[in-house]
Amino acid sequence: MSADPTGARDEGFDDFVDAVAEGEGYYLECDSGHGSVPPRRVCPDCGGSDLTETPLPDAGELRTYTVTHVATPSFSEDTPYVTAIASFGPVRITGQLREADPEELERGMPVELTTARSATTDRRLLAFDPR
Amino acid sequence: MTEVRIAGVGVTEFGNAPERTGRDLFGDASDDAFADAGVSRSDVESLRYGNFMGELAERQGHQGPLMAEAAGVRAPATRYESACASSSAALRSAVRDVRNGEEDVVLVGGAERMTNLGTAGATEALAIAADELWEVRQGVTFPGAYALMAQAYFDEYGGDRDDLAHVAVKNHEHAIGNELAHYQDPISVDDVLEAPPVSEPLGLYDSCPISDGASALVLVSEAYAEANDVDAPVAVTGSGQGGDDMALQDREYLARTPATNSAAKEAYEDAGIGPGDVDFVEVHDCFTIAEVLALESMGFYETGEGIGAARRGETTAEGDLPVNLSGGLKAKGHPVGATGTAQVAEITKLLRGDHVNSDAVADGTVGLAHNAGGTVASCLVHVVEEVVA
Numbered sequence: 001m002s003a004d005p006t007g008a009r010d011e012g013f014d015d016f017v018d019a020v021a022e023g024e025g026y027y028l029e030c031d032s033g034h035g036s037v038p039p040r041r042v043c044p045d046c047g048g049s050d051l052t053e054t055p056l057p058d059a060g061e062l063r064t065y066t067v068t069h070v071a072t073p074s075f076s077e078d079t080p081y082v083t084a085i086a087s088f089g090p091v092r093i094t095g096q097l098r099e100a101d102p103e104e105l106e107r108g109m110p111v112e113l114t115t116a117r118s119a120t121t122d123r124r125l126l127a128f129d130p131r
Numbered sequence: 132m133t134e135v136r137i138a139g140v141g142v143t144e145f146g147n148a149p150e151r152t153g154r155d156l157f158g159d160a161s162d163d164a165f166a167d168a169g170v171s172r173s174d175v176e177s178l179r180y181g182n183f184m185g186e187l188a189e190r191q192g193h194q195g196p197l198m199a200e201a202a203g204v205r206a207p208a209t210r211y212e213s214a215c216a217s218s219s220a221a222l223r224s225a226v227r228d229v230r231n232g233e234e235d236v237v238l239v240g241g242a243e244r245m246t247n248l249g250t251a252g253a254t255e256a257l258a259i260a261a262d263e264l265w266e267v268r269q270g271v272t273f274p275g276a277y278a279l280m281a282q283a284y285f286d287e288y289g290g291d292r293d294d295l296a297h298v299a300v301k302n303h304e305h306a307i308g309n310e311l312a313h314y315q316d317p318i319s320v321d322d323v324l325e326a327p328p329v330s331e332p333l334g335l336y337d338s339c340p341i342s343d344g345a346s347a348l349v350l351v352s353e354a355y356a357e358a359n360d361v362d363a364p365v366a367v368t369g370s371g372q373g374g375d376d377m378a379l380q381d382r383e384y385l386a387r388t389p390a391t392n393s394a395a396k397e398a399y400e401d402a403g404i405g406p407g408d409v410d411f412v413e414v415h416d417c418f419t420i421a422e423v424l425a426l427e428s429m430g431f432y433e434t435g436e437g438i439g440a441a442r443r444g445e446t447t448a449e450g451d452l453p454v455n456l457s458g459g460l461k462a463k464g465h466p467v468g469a470t471g472t473a474q475v476a477e478i479t480k481l482l483r484g485d486h487v488n489s490d491a492v493a494d495g496t497v498g499l500a501h502n503a504g505g506t507v508a509s510c511l512v513h514v515v516e517e518v519v520a
Contacts, residue, residue: 013264036381037265044381064286064385066278067331068270072255075270083270083330085279085380092380094269102331107286118270125269 012039035090139168181218181241219471306458313464369402410495
C-alpha cells in the first residue's frame with residue numbers, strides 16, 4: 001500500500017525514507033554548509049541551489065516529544081504513541097519513538113533514526129530508537 | 132489613504148450544530164451583520180470569505196459564490212484558505228482594497244462545519260494544516276504539534292501544566308454571559324489538570340472545542356460612511372501578516388512563533404502604535420500554550436515570561452492587559468474559518484460598549500486580533516480602534 005493516500009510518490013521525501021530504511025539517511029547541504037531535509041530546490045537559509053546529499057549523523061538528540069492519546073483514524077490503533085522531534089547535526093526530523101517508556105523521555109536523550117510501520121494501517125513511517 | 136470602518140458585525144452561536152449547513156450558518160451571520168450595519172446589500176462590491184475544511188466537512192468547494200448567495204449579495208466572491216487564519220486572510224485583502232480605493236463596501240467573513248465529522252474525523256481534517264509528508268505521516272495531530280511546542284517551552288523556559296491551566300480557567304471565566312460562546316461555564320485548575328490527556332502535556336481542557344459557526348463583518352470606507360450617514364465608530368487601523376516554515380521541525384526555535392512577531396510588527400507600524408498602546412487583545416488560543424506564545428511574540432512579554440501571565444492575573448478581565456475577553460477559542464469555540472472575523476467582531480462590540488465584557492475595557496480604545504494557521508506557519512494580526520470623533 002502506498003504511504004500516500006493519493007498514490008503519489010514524492011521523490012525527495014520517499015527517497016529519503018528509503019535511504020533511512022537502508023541505514024543510509026542523509027540531509028541536503030549547501031555550499032555554505034547549511035542543512036535541510038528534502039525535497040528542496042534551494043537552501044532555505046541562503047537560497048543556494050547546489051545541494052549535496054550528506055550522510056546524517058548516526059546519533060540524534062531528542063528535542064521535544066509528546067504522548068498522543070487522541071489520534072486520527074490513520075493511527076487509531078497505535079495510541080498511545082510518542083511523537084518526537086530529534087536533531088541530527090544541522091537538521092531536525094519528526095518521527096515516532098517506538099521503544100521507550102514515556103516516563104523516561106527527556107530532552108537531550110540520544111536516539112537513532114529508523115523506519116517502522118503503523119499498527120493501524122501498516123504504512124511506513126519515520127521512527128526513533130533509543131540509542 | 133482612506134480609513135476602513137467596521138459598519139456592522141454578525142456572529143452565530145458557536146457550538147454543536149451538525150444538522151445545519153454552512154450556507155445556513157453564514158446566512159445568519161451576514162443577516163446580523165447587515166442589520167447591525169444599516170448598509171444596503173446592493174452596495175456590496177465583493178465578498179471575501181474564509182473557510183478551511185469545506186471539502187471534507189461538506190463536500191463543497193467553490194464556496195465564494197455560494198456564500199454570496201447565502202448572504203443575499205450579488206457581487207464577486209472569493210474564498211480564502213489559510214487554515215485556522217482563513218477569515219483574517221480574507222479581512223486583510225479587504226482592508227487593503229478599501230484603503231487603496233478599489234472598493235467602498237465589502238462583506239468579509241467565514242464559516243466552518245466541524246462537529247458532523249466527529250472527534251476522529253475533525254482531528255483528521257485539522258491535521259491537514261500540518262505537513263503531510265514530514266508530520267502527518269508520523270502521526271502528528273494538531274494538538275500533538277502544539278504539545279511538541281508546549282514540551283519544548285517547558286524544557287527551554289520553565290513553567291508547567293498548572294500555569295497553562297490558568298489560561299483555560301481565565302478564558303472560561305471570560306465567556307460567562309457571552310451568549311454566543313460554545314462554553315459559558317466556569318472551570319477550575321483541577322478540572323484542567325484532571326481532564327483526559329489529548330497529547331501530553333496537553334489535556335482536553337487545554338484544547339479548544341470542535342465547533343460549528345459563522346461570522347461576518349460589513350466593512351466600509353470612511354467616505355462611504357460619511358456620505359451615507361452610517362454609524363461606524365470602529366476602524367481597522369493596522370494589518371500585518373507573517374509566515375514561517377510549514378513543518379515545526381524546520382524551525383530554529385520550537386517554542387517561539389516568529390510569524391506572529393512579523394505580523395504584529397507590521398500591524399503596529401501600519402497603525403502607528405506599539406504594544407504599549409494596546410488596551411486588550413483577542414489571541415488565537417487553540418491550545419493554552421498558543422496564548423502564551425502569542426503574547427510573547429506580540430511584545431507583551433519577554434520570551435519565556437508569558438506563561439505566568441494568567442496565573443498572576445495580568446491577563447484577566449481585571450488585569451492590566453485583558454486577553455480573550457470573548458472567552459477565546461478555548462471557551463467561545465473555534466469553527467476555524469469563522470474565527471478571525473469573529474475575533475474582530477468581538478473587539479468591535481467590546482469597543483462600542485455592547486459586549487457583555489465591555490465594562491472591563493470601558494476606557495479602552497485599541498484592541499488587537501491575533502489569528503494563526505497551523506503551528507503558526509501563517510499569522511495575521513489586525514489593530515482595531517475606536518474612532519475619535
